[in-house]
Amino acid sequence: MTFSIILFSITGLLLLLSFLKSKEKTKKALTIALKSFLNILPVMLGVIGLISLSLTLLPPSSIVKFFGQINLINTLTVAGIGSIMLIPGLIAFPLAAALLEQGAALPLVVIFITTLMMVGIMTLPMEIKFFGRNFALMRNIIGLAAALIVGVVMGVILA
Amino acid sequence: MTTLKRYRLFIAVLVITFLLTLKDISLGYQTLRVSGQYLLDMLTILPPIFILIGLLDVWVPKKIVEDNVGDQSGIKGILISIFVGSAAAGPLYAAFPVAEAMLRKGGSLANVVIFLGTWAAIKIPMIMMEVKYLGWTFSLTRLALTLPVIILSGFMMQNLLKSKGDANSTRKVDS
Numbered sequence: 313m314t315f316s317i318i319l320f321s322i323t324g325l326l327l328l329l330s331f332l333k334s335k336e337k338t339k340k341a342l343t344i345a346l347k348s349f350l351n352i353l354p355v356m357l358g359v360i361g362l363i364s365l366s367l368t369l370l371p372p373s374s375i376v377k378f379f380g381q382i383n384l385i386n387t388l389t390v391a392g393i394g395s396i397m398l399i400p401g402l403i404a405f406p407l408a409a410a411l412l413e414q415g416a417a418l419p420l421v422v423i424f425i426t427t428l429m430m431v432g433i434m435t436l437p438m439e440i441k442f443f444g445r446n447f448a449l450m451r452n453i454i455g456l457a458a459a460l461i462v463g464v465v466m467g468v469i470l471a
Numbered sequence: 472m473t474t475l476k477r478y479r480l481f482i483a484v485l486v487i488t489f490l491l492t493l494k495d496i497s498l499g500y501q502t503l504r505v506s507g508q509y510l511l512d513m514l515t516i517l518p519p520i521f522i523l524i525g526l527l528d529v530w531v532p533k534k535i536v537e538d539n540v541g542d543q544s545g546i547k548g549i550l551i552s553i554f555v556g557s558a559a560a561g562p563l564y565a566a567f568p569v570a571e572a573m574l575r576k577g578g579s580l581a582n583v584v585i586f587l588g589t590w591a592a593i594k595i596p597m598i599m600m601e602v603k604y605l606g607w608t609f610s611l612t613r614l615a616l617t618l619p620v621i622i623l624s625g626f627m628m629q630n631l632l633k634s635k636g637d638a639n640s641t642r643k644v645d646s
Contacts (some may be wrong), residue, residue, distance in 0.1 A: 315596075318514040329527055341525035348568060349521045358480030359564075365487060368498055368578040381627035400562065405604040412605070422480035422613065429592040432524045435564045437480055442571045450628055451584060455591075456606060458620040465616055470608065 317323060340448075355437045361469050362434045363398050372399060372407055379416035379424075385423030386458070390420045419467030423459050430455035516565045524572045537577035540586075544579065549622060552582040556589030560597075580632060581625035588621035600643040 330338045370393070376388045399407070408421050431441065431452050439448040479614075492499025540548040559566065568585055574583050593614055603609045 313554075316519075319516065319519045319561075321474060323522050326526055327522060328543060330530065331496070337529045341529045342522065343525070344528050345521040345525035350523065352568070354477040354481055356517070357510075358484055358594050359511045359524060360513065361481060361484030361488065361502075364502045365484060365491070365508055367505050368491075368502045392622055393528060398562075402601050409481075409604040418604075426592065426613075426617070430584075430588065432563060435528075438483055438564055440568045444572070447628070451587065454624045454627065457587075458617070462613065462616045462620060465515070466609075466612055469612060 315349075330392050336443050339435060347406075352438065352441060359435055359438050362437075366396055366398075366434060370397070372397070372403070376411065376414065378418050379414075382417045382419060386420060387423065390424045390458060391456060394424040394459070395431040395452070396433050398432060399428055404428055417467070418470055419463040422466045423463035426431050426459035426462050427456060430459060512562070513564070516561055517568070517571065520565050520568055527576070531576070533577050535562075536573065540578040540582040542579045544582065548579060548582045549585060550623075552578075553589050553618070554584040557577050557594050559590050563591045564596075565586070571600055573611055579629065581629040584625035584628045585622055588624060589618075592617050592621065599629040 327338065330341060331420075374392075378386045378393070380386070380392050404425055408425050411421050412418065433452070436448055436452065439451070440447075442450075488499060488502050491502060537552055538544065546553070556566070570583050570587050573586065574580065578586075598610055598614065601613075
């Protein structure tokens with residue numbers, strides 16, 4: 313919420329400055345803004361629905377059982393869930409801390425939070441709309457690989 | 472017909488939610504509640520971001536973006552991308568329109584990917600929270616490992632996509 317307030321204040325201020333400097337250019341900027349927003353709106357509504365459905369059908373509390381043993385199935389499951397879910401840091405970090413406290417394996421927790429951050433299957437339709445399919449798919453696949461690498465190395469270092 | 476196609480994901484999700492509600496009313500209610508929350512989230516973040524991009528479009532000349540984060544910007548470009556990405560807050564989807572504007576204004580693909588990566592994984596407001604819950608050792612180790620991986624992935628993607636033509640040309644232009 314604080315982020316939104318700061319964002320709105322900065323935007324309002326810059327908009328005012330722009331308006332004082334040139335009415336024409338400000339109007340053009342707002343037209344561009346409106347057009348881009350309307351362009352992404354359909355996908356955005358779909359993505360919101362996808363996120364909500366996934367959170368309802370797969371609540372964060374249901375995943376605890378995959379964090380105990382380090383094996384291939386758990387690793388893939390944890391990476392998969394992290395890639396699908398879209399949990400804000402405000403919930404993800406306390407969740408990670410709680411998982412570790414309950415004896416979760418560190419590499420799995422790292423893989424989980426890194427995929428949460430870097431891979432977004434739910435927001436993929438939006439990403440494709442902005443950057444095209446090649447870019448979006450490649451960024452997400454590389455993000456997944458990065459999460460696995462960081463997780464394993466952290467497990468070795470902090471073990 | 473085109474409108475219908477643009478809304479196909481939304482319509483599909485609506486149908487699934489409807490079926491879910493028929494099966495279990497509490498699950499349907501839960502889905503709607505979460506949707507409302509996320510809708511509010513997106514609506515308080517995306518409109519100002521789009522206005523900022525509109526302003527950037529009309530006021531900031533392409534050359535400035537090109538000089539600072541373009542193909543010839545070198546280490547300076549990488550550092551600026553990391554700095555801007557990590558100073559941000561807010562979810563990654565808020566970074567998409569910003570990154571797209573950066574690309575359109577002449578930013579290099581590597582820098583755009585680095586910007587997205589830092590925004591996603593190592594933005595400073597988030598690190599603060601991470602430290603609070605998981606401690607300095609965990610947080611700094613993750614940071615130290617993730618940052619080089621992000622930079623590497625930027626150049627990897629630049630090289631891979633260059634051979635297929637750059638992202639601007641592969642970008643799907645539909646309205």
